[in-house]
Amino acid sequence: MVDAASGVIFSVGQLNRAVGRLLASEFPQVWVRGEISNFTQAASGHWYFSIKDEAAAVRAVMFRNRARLVGLTPRPGEQFEFRATVTLYEPRGDYQLQVDAMRRAGLGNLHEQFLRLKEQLTAEGLFDSGRKREPVAMPRAVGIVTSLAAAALRDVLTTLRRRAPHVRVVIYPSPVQGAEAASGLLAALEAAGTRGEVDTILLVRGGGSLEDLWCFNDERVVRAVAASPLPVISGVGHETDVTLADFAADVRAATPTAAAELCCRSRSRCLAQLQALARNLHALQTRHLQMASLRLDRAAAMLVSPGQRLAQRRQSLASLQQRLLRLMRQPAQGRGRLEVLAGRLRQASPDLQDRRLQVQRLSGDLQRLLEHRLQRQRARLSTLAQMLEALNPEGVLERGYALVWDAEGRVVRSMGQVRPGQALELQFSDGRVRAQAGGRESDTR
Structure with a gap:
């Protein structure tokens, strides 16, 4: 410590830091017994409270990660034993206790057993939310x-x-x-x-x-x-x-x-749900009955009464009886019509022997026609092959001619496409050679 005689003057911040270091070195960890008062749990989860007895009080803080291990929420007036570190809150110069464990006064052993057993069973997974049942x-x-x-x-x-x-x-x-x-x-x-x-x-x-x-x-x-x-x-x-x-x-x-x-x-909730289900069931039944009524009306409109159907059958029967009477009165006319139809049937009956001869004759004509057409197509094919052979550029090259290509692979068809010194490629019947164009000479013939 530097005293006043040394001539060193502390700032307030320097003094608080020096006092804080002194407290931390002299009281690294202590147990304090007292009563909880002014307890507040912040939104962050930290606990802020005072520890007091009949003679004095001291402010304390317990951070969230430590508070969660306590297993209970302290109430004002309850007696506890606190394991804490003495610290100095430098901005205000107030000293406080930073609590890292607490137990009820007189029941410290029980609380420690509670924490140890809780830690053990938590590690075993006994408290896992995944094993909870509804x-x-x-x-x-x-x-x-x-x-x-x-x-x-x-x-x-x-x-x-x-x-x-x-x-x-x-x-x-x-x-x-x-x-x-x-x-x-x-x-x-x-x-x-x-x-x-x-x-x-x-x-x-x-x-x-x-x-x-x-x-x-x-x-x-x-x-x-x-x-x-x-x-x-x-x-x-x-x-x-x-x-x-x-x-x-x-x-x-x-x-x-x-x-x-x-x-x-609750009974009221169950009754409310039953009433809602009853209303839904009534609505469904009403819609079902309405649809059934519509189907019944459509079916009734399509239904013919037995009396009406019997009347239709009687009318049809009367009509058939009248037709039968007319036919019975005209037997000769019916026989004549039958003879006419029989004659038409005989005329329409085919002569199978004649049809076989006709088919054989047509088959021979078809065979001869096919052979004649095949000979014509063969002759035409031979002529086209000869023409193709005559137009074959490789045949022309074999007669001493050559094809001229420029550097881009295009065929040179006239002298105007060639510049002096231009690289050319000449194709003969047995291969290609590279060449270079000289001066131009016009055809004097």
């Missing part, structure tokens, strides 16, 4: 695991009678506090799971201290809740109370009353 929305019966003398039981029964009087309730009694509570809870949970008489289990108890609620932190109870064959809704304590059974349950309710509200749909 309770049955319309249970036939609900089981309640609690003490027969608990106020929470009365609250749950009152809520169920009001919201869902149609749901049957089965109570599995068990102590919820004391040395025998954990064994009783295990037996009640096992009975509810094996009897198969309910669809959902409510595990409920009123609020209390960590020691009062400790049976719900018993490892055997927590594992039994997680392994229950039926969905479990935990409603232990008040909203700020947290137990390991809450983490293991399929649904965690803030209070026993809230657990009763979450276990099934």
